[in-house]
């Protein structure tokens with residue numbers, strides 16, 4: 134409530150700043166860029182963006198789209214807002230290239246998950262700066278990245294070289310719930326971006342230890358959620374007279390067989406690369422085992438030990454977590470139905486039908502009904518032998534000598550999956566370096582981004598996009 138007036142004041146100040154600081158004189162990029170000035174702007178805009186409450190549900194991304202539109206308009210960057218449902222909107226903005234290369238899309242979702250103010254140290258939409266960090270829901274997921282995308286558009290427009298490709302900013306609604314924003318864009322406006330060569334979006338996973346960047350993970354693949362509901366039915370009755378094959382008993386037997394099932398270990402190329410890259414960070418004998426991961430996994434004991442570790446198991450196999458359970462509402466009533474839900478995550482390249490058939494065999498009880506309870510998103514991945522990947526690796530090592538740059542497959546989902554279906558190479562990467570403690574703020578409490586990340590990330594992200602678009 135107290136947020137709105139502050140935002141208006143900040144926008145006014147920004148408009149004044151524009152007058153004082155006229156746009157590009159460095160069109161050929163030969164001149165020097167006044168970085169401190171852009172970095173101040175980045176911090177100010179980060180705070181303004183975090184104050185736009187796009188908690189989803191309900192989303193209300195139209196407010197964020199209007200906020201971004203105003204900035205694009207002030208910078209004479211061509212843009213369009215699509216309000217596809219009341220209050221729900223996407224925004225696309227474009228810097229034209231000469232067309233010698235296919236476009237790059239900077240993709241961010243504008244919605245954020247909800248926040249429980251009572252569990253935060255500060256108002257989740259205040260964007261206050263405390264101990265060097267800007268606090269706000271979405272600071273890491275993913276308005277922080279959206280801000281770097283926005284700053285890159287502004288700086289490219291004012292200072293950048295002649296572009297070989299279009300640079301497209303795409304801000305979408307509803308990633309955190311149902312992807313209706315991206316799905317709408319792909320169904321209705323794909324002509325605006327489907328010829329792109331690259332998407333850069335969330336999913337990168339970087340590790341900061343103290344002040345040292347240890348690991349930079351470029352997300353090239355994600356697992357696919359394949360959520361299932363199992364229903365057993367059977368004779369109901371009074372709890373005092375047991376039914377041997379009651380719904381609950383049969384469901385529990387099925388769940389036991391699922392728990393005992395070790396889904397096969399599979400080593401995808403991106404995952405093999407990941408183990409090799411992180412090998413130097415390990416102690417022996419793990420170092421040598423990771424270095425030769427394909428060979429090591431042929432040892433069943435090693436494969437079993439590694440794939441049962443929480444940190445690594447999901448990289449190597451389709452996983453199953455039993456999550457929801459229901460039976461009778463009363464202790465003395467044997468129900469006629471019992472259900473459980475499984476959070477299944479498939480590796481890229483897997484077929485849900487094949488998985489279902491294997492699961493049916495494991496359960497070995499045809500009377501148990503299995504149904505899918507989510508919109509299945511086909512798992513996919515992007516190749517790593519691309520110019521953008523090597524550029525990210527090179528620039529990162531220049532800025533952070535000693536950092537390991539590697540491929541990442543996420544256990545979770547990102548919208549990269551949707552855009553890869555159009556034939557676009559999609560990577561999750563941003564030069565935002567966080568400690569494990571800071572990562573807990575993602576979908577958790579006290580989400581925050583360091584001012585240092587905003588300032589230095591602005592330059593680091595800009596330079597990669599500039600170089601890939603020369």
Ligand SMILES: [Zn+2]
Pocket residue numbers: 242274275308335
């Ligand atoms: Zn996100």
